[in-house]
Amino acid sequence: MEKLISVNSIEEIIPEYRHTPVGMLLEYHNLNRPFDTYGKAQLLIGMCMDNRKHLHMPDNFAYIIRSGGANLRYSEFKVSYAIGVGKVQHIALIGHNNCGMVNLISRKNDFIEGLVSSAGWEKERAEEHFFHFAPMFEIGSETDFILSEAKRLRLRYPRIKIAPLFYLIEDNRLYFIKES
Numbered sequence: 574m575e576k577l578i579s580v581n582s583i584e585e586i587i588p589e590y591r592h593t594p595v596g597m598l599l600e601y602h603n604l605n606r607p608f609d610t611y612g613k614a615q616l617l618i619g620m621c622m623d624n625r626k627h628l629h630m631p632d633n634f635a636y637i638i639r640s641g642g643a644n645l646r647y648s649e650f651k652v653s654y655a656i657g658v659g660k661v662q663h664i665a666l667i668g669h670n671n672c673g674m675v676n677l678i679s680r681k682n683d684f685i686e687g688l689v690s691s692a693g694w695e696k697e698r699a700e701e702h703f704f705h706f707a708p709m710f711e712i713g714s715e716t717d718f719i720l721s722e723a724k725r726l727r728l729r730y731p732r733i734k735i736a737p738l739f740y741l742i743e744d745n746r747l748y749f750i751k752e753s
């Protein structure tokens with residue numbers, strides 16, 4: 574994980590994000606900053622649906638969109654809502670290690686058999702469902718995907734500040750992903 578920048582003090586927050594809502598997220602989550610009171614959201618967080626992650630931050634601080642791999646390509650209306658109506662100007666995109674959306678194809682049989690046995694689906698329908706959607710959600714590498722997603726969103730929303738972050742399952746801390 575040589576691409577990750579750890580944050581153990583305010584000085585280690587990348588200067589362009591320090592004292593912004595992204596920096597505040599890192600202060601709350603990593604540095605145990607006492608919670609402030611918020612009347613409205615300051616930040617939009619895009620993160621994976623994975624159950625192993627919990628963010629330490631105050632009530633009302635952020636909108637959160639959770640989806641496989643923190644992929645926001647199919648949640649764009651919600652992103653636009655948070656910006657247009659919620660008036661947030663910062664997005665934290667949070668990937669994590671050990672993501673189930675990497676090498677999704679290796680979980681094909683579990684996916685199909687699980688839908689058949691747990692949900693009562695026909696096998697063919699479950700297969701079709703998998704092959705239709707898996708290419709949309711498969712990601713090659715967790716860090717590369719977040720970087721490319723940040724790039725895509727910056728083009729789409731040019732005045733919004735977008736930070737690529739990473740959640741390490743082993744220590745439950747947030748990191749910046751190094752951008753070249």
Ligand SMILES: [Zn+2]
Nearest residue numbers: 621623672673
């Ligand atoms: Zn994941």
